[in-house]
Amino acid sequence: MTIFNQNDPKRLTEDGVREDLQRQPHIFMKLAENALTVAESLRDNYFKNTASFVAALRRAIHAAGQGQRTEAILETANIPRLDWEMLRDEVVTFIDGGVGNVQISSQIPILLRVGSYMVRTGERNLAEREHFGYYPVILGDLEGGSKERSDFIDIVRITAELLGGLSALQRTPDLRVLMFHGPLVYLMSGYAGHTPFTEKDIDLFLDQYAPDRELGQNLKDEFLEQAKLDIYPQMTDRSDEWSERRIFEPLSWIAFLYRKLIQEAKIRNPRPVIVGVVERGKLREFSEKKLLERVFRGLRQKGNEDYFNKMYGRTDLKSPKNLLDRLGYTDTLLLAMILEPGQMSETWDISKYAGLREGNISLPGEAGTSRVNYAPLKSSQIGFPDIQGCYLHVSETTEPIRIEVFKELGGNQITEAAGRTYLYSRMLPGYGFPIGLDIADKYAHVPNWLTNAYGKLIKHQLGVSLQSGEISDAQMRRILIQAIYMTHRDWLFRPNN
Amino acid sequence: MSSTANVDKNSKYVGTIIGESTSREFRLAVAHETIREQDIIAVDAELRHPDGNQPPEQIRVWAKVQRIERLNPLFPSEAGHELAETRTDPFDTILSLSREMVTAVCQVLGAEPIDGKSGGKLDHLRYPPQPATRAYRPDSSDIARVVLGDLQEKQKRALDIATLSNRPEVDVLVDGHSIVTRHLAILAMTGAGKSVTARRIIEQLAKKNYPIVIFDPHGDYTGLSEVDGLKTRVKRYYAQFPIFEEDSETIAEIVNTLGYQLTDTMRSRFSDLFRAATSFIVDDPKEMKERTEWLAKAIGRPEIADYGVNPNMWLVANLAEAGELALRNDNGDENKAKLVELGWPGFDKYTKTDGRTLEGIKKRTYRAASALSRMEKTNQIVAKSAEPLPVDRKELVKYGQISIIALAGYTGDFQATIYSLIADTIFEARVTGELRLPTLLLLEEAHNFAPARAMTPAEHRAISTTKQIAQEGRKFGVGLILVSQRPSRLDETTLSQANSFIIMRMVNPADQNFVRKVIETLGEDEARILPDLDVGEAILSGQLINFPVLVKIKKSESEGEREEKDAFEELEKAYKDLRNNQS
Numbered sequence A: 001m002t003i004f005n006q007n008d009p010k011r012l013t014e015d016g017v018r019e020d021l022q023r024q025p026h027i028f029m030k031l032a033e034n035a036l037t038v039a040e041s042l043r044d045n046y047f048k049n050t051a052s053f054v055a056a057l058r059r060a061i062h063a064a065g066q067g068q069r070t071e072a073i074l075e076t077a078n079i080p081r082l083d084w085e086m087l088r089d090e091v092v093t094f095i096d097g098g099v100g101n102v103q104i105s106s107q108i109p110i111l112l113r114v115g116s117y118m119v120r121t122g123e124r125n126l127a128e129r130e131h132f133g134y135y136p137v138i139l140g141d142l143e144g145g146s147k148e149r150s151d152f153i154d155i156v157r158i159t160a161e162l163l164g165g166l167s168a169l170q171r172t173p174d175l176r177v178l179m180f181h182g183p184l185v186y187l188m189s190g191y192a193g194h195t196p197f198t199e200k201d202i203d204l205f206l207d208q209y210a211p212d213r214e215l216g217q218n219l220k221d222e223f224l225e226q227a228k229l230d231i232y233p234q235m236t237d238r239s240d241e242w243s244e245r246r247i248f249e250p251l252s253w254i255a256f257l258y259r260k261l262i263q264e265a266k267i268r269n270p271r272p273v274i275v276g277v278v279e280r281g282k283l284r285e286f287s288e289k290k291l292l293e294r295v296f297r298g299l300r301q302k303g304n305e306d307y308f309n310k311m312y313g314r315t316d317l318k319s320p321k322n323l324l325d326r327l328g329y330t331d332t333l334l335l336a337m338i339l340e341p342g343q344m345s346e347t348w349d350i351s352k353y354a355g356l357r358e359g360n361i362s363l364p365g366e367a368g369t370s371r372v373n374y375a376p377l378k379s380s381q382i383g384f385p386d387i388q389g390c391y392l393h394v395s396e397t398t399e400p401i402r403i404e405v406f407k408e409l410g411g412n413q414i415t416e417a418a419g420r421t422y423l424y425s426r427m428l429p430g431y432g433f434p435i436g437l438d439i440a441d442k443y444a445h446v447p448n449w450l451t452n453a454y455g456k457l458i459k460h461q462l463g464v465s466l467q468s469g470e471i472s473d474a475q476m477r478r479i480l481i482q483a484i485y486m487t488h489r490d491w492l493f494r495p496n497n
Numbered sequence B: 001m002s003s004t005a006n007v008d009k010n011s012k013y014v015g016t017i018i019g020e021s022t023s024r025e026f027r028l029a030v031a032h033e034t035i036r037e038q039d040i041i042a043v044d045a046e047l048r049h050p051d052g053n054q055p056p057e058q059i060r061v062w063a064k065v066q067r068i069e070r071l072n073p074l075f076p077s078e079a080g081h082e083l084a085e086t087r088t089d090p091f092d093t094i095l096s097l098s099r100e101m102v103t104a105v106c107q108v109l110g111a112e113p114i115d116g117k118s119g120g121k122l123d124h125l126r127y128p129p130q131p132a133t134r135a136y137r138p139d140s141s142d143i144a145r146v147v148l149g150d151l152q153e154k155q156k157r158a159l160d161i162a163t164l165s166n167r168p169e170v171d172v173l174v175d176g177h178s179i180v181t182r183h184l185a186i187l188a189m190t191g192a193g194k195s196v197t198a199r200r201i202i203e204q205l206a207k208k209n210y211p212i213v214i215f216d217p218h219g220d221y222t223g224l225s226e227v228d229g230l231k232t233r234v235k236r237y238y239a240q241f242p243i244f245e246e247d248s249e250t251i252a253e254i255v256n257t258l259g260y261q262l263t264d265t266m267r268s269r270f271s272d273l274f275r276a277a278t279s280f281i282v283d284d285p286k287e288m289k290e291r292t293e294w295l296a297k298a299i300g301r302p303e304i305a306d307y308g309v310n311p312n313m314w315l316v317a318n319l320a321e322a323g324e325l326a327l328r329n330d331n332g333d334e335n336k337a338k339l340v341e342l343g344w345p346g347f348d349k350y351t352k353t354d355g356r357t358l359e360g361i362k363k364r365t366y367r368a369a370s371a372l373s374r375m376e377k378t379n380q381i382v383a384k385s386a387e388p389l390p391v392d393r394k395e396l397v398k399y400g401q402i403s404i405i406a407l408a409g410y411t412g413d414f415q416a417t418i419y420s421l422i423a424d425t426i427f428e429a430r431v432t433g434e435l436r437l438p439t440l441l442l443l444e445e446a447h448n449f450a451p452a453r454a455m456t457p458a459e460h461r462a463i464s465t466t467k468q469i470a471q472e473g474r475k476f477g478v479g480l481i482l483v484s485q486r487p488s489r490l491d492e493t494t495l496s497q498a499n500s501f502i503i504m505r506m507v508n509p510a511d512q513n514f515v516r517k518v519i520e521t522l523g524e525d526e527a528r529i530l531p532d533l534d535v536g537e538a539i540l541s542g543q544l545i546n547f548p549v550l551v552k553i554k555k556s557e558s559e560g561e562r563e564e565k566d567a568f569e570e571l572e573k574a575y576k577d578l579r580n581n582q583s
């Protein structure tokens, strides 16, 4: 399949890299874009310099592979080759959230929906084989969360997706793979400071998630108990009040759900693979902390610290961070040029929680703010779990994708996840992304029904009313939600018979 | 509509209206396998009067499923290629196979009051049915009523020829009146069931005593006479080619083709000879006997005196021989004088050279006569009849009679000419009023009688006859049923005069396109299913029916001459007979 030949000496030259780039227009475009944004002095020879930089990286990796170099700068491996035959009778669930907008002058998100697609491979009875689920949340209904913030919708989506995943795991005793669209855990510090959800909000979420009320109630109670005993006291000096009001501080609640997920997975045998798959990621942590760190170390070792400054005719390219800042490289961009299709990078511990520190928060219905400390959530006891990840290069025409797993679930997670992600993605070679997530995405996508079929006024009214929670009549609300989904996608919601 | 009807409407649910709906077309989201193309379905609706004073009217909108679209939007073609590449069974993968979208595109047929009190007559719908309305499968009796439409009150006109293809319990009656007055075309490829359909219609019309004349090139209709109740009413005729109704040019042309080429000199003498032959036959039997005896003697063929002469090609040949002998024999003066007396123009001026010319004509004409006889013989065998066409061709048209004119055995031009002569006479007689009864002419292999591009004089004549009847027949009570397996070779003007159509299986794209072009009532989707129709299935379209429907034609009581038999079984049977006879 691959056009790269490991042993082709040309690969290791600047010309070889250029030739490869010409066959990968998406990378070429990225570089062209970068060339326009970097400093003028770097612009002229951007392509040439990138090519010679990449060639140097390839040579170093090659040398390590040949034993000519003691310290590897990047360990690559072939992605484990699985075939469908081997994976027969596996239950796999894909989770993806989508946002419904109303097009007025600006986009008002109306509701959020998480879609799930569960499939049992090898099963020929369609009713047994596939199950679709959806979990809509009308944003206007929520009392908590800081609606004025543009990332309000994200914390709602993260929560809903997580509940969708937890629900899938709990409902499916033989679930083998749980795959999320996007990072398994987001860079949480960005979401700090949102007004806590009320219990009523959580009930709205749980309404969709829990097969029965009791389970939902248990989940709430369990969190509130932990929050009261261990979490809130470490975060705020108003913890008594928080517990009394039964409020759900979003980050600690989300962290709790992650822990639940892991806890549930741990008691299963075999352990389900839980993985998040990220496309078009902007992360450069791997390049900065691993790849370039080793390169710089090697240069220092050889007394060659000025290598990059000479190459680019500058004086400020002294650290991986500087280099990446100035040249605009990201993990996927560099790895697209280094990893061959079918290869994966080494696994590393991704730092997700560095920014969790003190901040301000205002409680529901409260005008002022008070101090809150998010740092305790770095602890995997009461906070977020550790995450490991790696990059997979699926096909020549696509950028590498990143997969993330829970470190706590064991070393097998990443290999098992990589093999499956690769196999699932081979079904969409032009996209290079697991087709099951694509299916869940199409399913979760909230259509623009409102934009084409009805007048602007109605759209506006409907949007505003839903947004502001004005429509409280349950019947009416159901009709509206149904109306929003009344498109050619109706079939998705037809009952399984 | 009673309330119980509402209850079982649930079990008859077929789908829900989605997307944009118009008064002509709407789309239904349907469950898998619940519906078929050409199904007739209904949707209930409420129409408010614009003035708003009267209570809203409850109506039922009738529609027909034109096409069904099936799509798995979660299965990208890219994945399909990957499956093919790796020969993977999709069920072994994580691909989604369960979420197909099945959409039925429905054509609105019309609307009626919901109680069905308008008797099946459908009004134009002027306001689209409401999206999200449920569509259901109506009761058989309701379907039968709307398929029948106006015919309900005119049962006398109804012909029972078919059942609905997707609802076999529903009889489809068609309007016989428009068939016999406004022409019907039955178009399909060979073996699709045209002849069966035509016979079924004939059998039904016979019950109403309608006079019918069938031009039958293959003997497809001889079986009609074996049906109980028709036995005495079916008359089969074999066809003689009436050469003396043609001009000498035409006959010379026939001699050219069936004998050998006539030279220019021969051609110039042939018209004189033909005149002589024409005037040879007289009404007075005594005179006729005398002439015959003279002729037998003159050419030394005594058998002629025994059998008598007939107005045919043999007579022309005999006279040519008599002329030749009279000119060649030294003592032929007496016979020469006789021939002049018999009306051979300018024979007295003929020379010995003309004798050689007449010899040439003789040889060719005998040859043509024998070829023609052979055709006639074949024709007679296929017709299974010893009855020649009546001299007065108006006799073919009788109350309650089916006249079958066998044309088998004759080549195309002869068939066309025989047809033209008969059809012209009948039409003429209707125009002048000599013929009191209306009639229906059935043209099997109609492309031979109404070809799009006439190549020969005989075809030119046939097309002009057919075209005239197609255009004016309605005024004069002459109807046409055109049956053809090559519609694209049919004359367009003629075909477009037909107001009713029965279209059956058809795979040739040229024919499909032609049919689609000429028949306004045939929709694109109906045209599309033509290649997939089964034997005996047909789309009825035009005035014979309330709206186009897909039907299964009921089998005719009569059998065709050419019902398929196993060739090898037939061989064994024949061989057994042979051995039995020998021992």
Ligand SMILES: Nc1ncnc2c1ncn2[C@@H]1O[C@H](COP(=O)(O)OP(=O)(O)O)[C@@H](O)[C@H]1O
Pocket: B188, B189, B190, B191, B192, B193, B194, B195, B196, B197, B535, B536, B537, B552, B553, B554, B555, B556, B560, B562, B563, B564
């Ligand atoms: N309506 C019908 N029902 C059952 N069988 C039929 C029907 N129409 C035709 N057939 C079968 O197909 C054969 C061919 O039909 P025919 O009418 O001779 O075809 P065509 O005239 O179109 O060549 C018939 O012999 C009969 O066996």
Ligand SMILES: [Mg+2]
Pocket: B191, B194, B195, B196, B220
């Ligand atoms: Mg036939």
